[in-house]
Amino acid sequence: MISSTIRALFQRELRALRREIEAYPDERQLWETPGGVANSAGNLALHVCGNLQHFIGARLGETGYVRDRDAEFTRRGVSRSEILAEFDAASAAVDRGLERISDADLTTPFPEAIAKMTVPTGEWLLHLVAHLGYHVGQIDYHRRIVTGDATTLDVVSVRELPSTRPPS
Numbered sequence: 252m253i254s255s256t257i258r259a260l261f262q263r264e265l266r267a268l269r270r271e272i273e274a275y276p277d278e279r280q281l282w283e284t285p286g287g288v289a290n291s292a293g294n295l296a297l298h299v300c301g302n303l304q305h306f307i308g309a310r311l312g313e314t315g316y317v318r319d320r321d322a323e324f325t326r327r328g329v330s331r332s333e334i335l336a337e338f339d340a341a342s343a344a345v346d347r348g349l350e351r352i353s354d355a356d357l358t359t360p361f362p363e364a365i366a367k368m369t370v371p372t373g374e375w376l377l378h379l380v381a382h383l384g385y386h387v388g389q390i391d392y393h394r395r396i397v398t399g400d401a402t403t404l405d406v407v408s409v410r411e412l413p414s415t416r417p418p419s
Contacts, residue, residue, distance in 0.1 A: 254357060257376050258349040259413040261303070264383045265342050267406040269335065271390045272296055274404055278331040280397045290324065292393040293334060295386045298323040300337040306379060308344025310362050311351060311372075316344065352376075 281293035305318040357373030395401050
């Protein structure tokens with residue numbers, strides 16, 4: 252059950268990230284870096300997609316994905332459609348990698364050393380979900396700053412938790 256919930260949380264965050272990227276009225280705004288902002292929304296989006304395709308797709312799903320982390324932060328002007336294609340690839344990588352993971356697997360070491368340390372798979376996956384949510388929040392604020400639109404897009408939606416239902 253826990254492994255399926257982790258999978259659902261990754262997909263929820265990716266859907267929120269897609270909504271954020273789609274909400275920019277002008278895709279050039281994805282690449283703006285207003286004062287005090289180190290990374291554009293476009294670079295953050297490429298980063299989380301590369302991160303998920305590497306750690307979940309390649310390491311757990313054996314997709315063969317090869318990450319170029321530096322390019323996630325140095326590429327500029329990538330089209331919205333290309334970013335959304337990266338979301339689709341990251342979503343597929345999450346599904347492929349996590350469909351193989353059982354609750355028992357969550358206690359085994361993640362198949363790659365993290366900062367030269369062994370980390371249980373479950374802890375690493377929870378870290379990755381938190382990392383994704385952190386960057387979704389950054390992109391939400393970036394969008395509001397560069398577009399002047401304070402509209403919320405219902406990120407971190409409780410309605411999208413896998414077991415929620417209306418009260419009986």
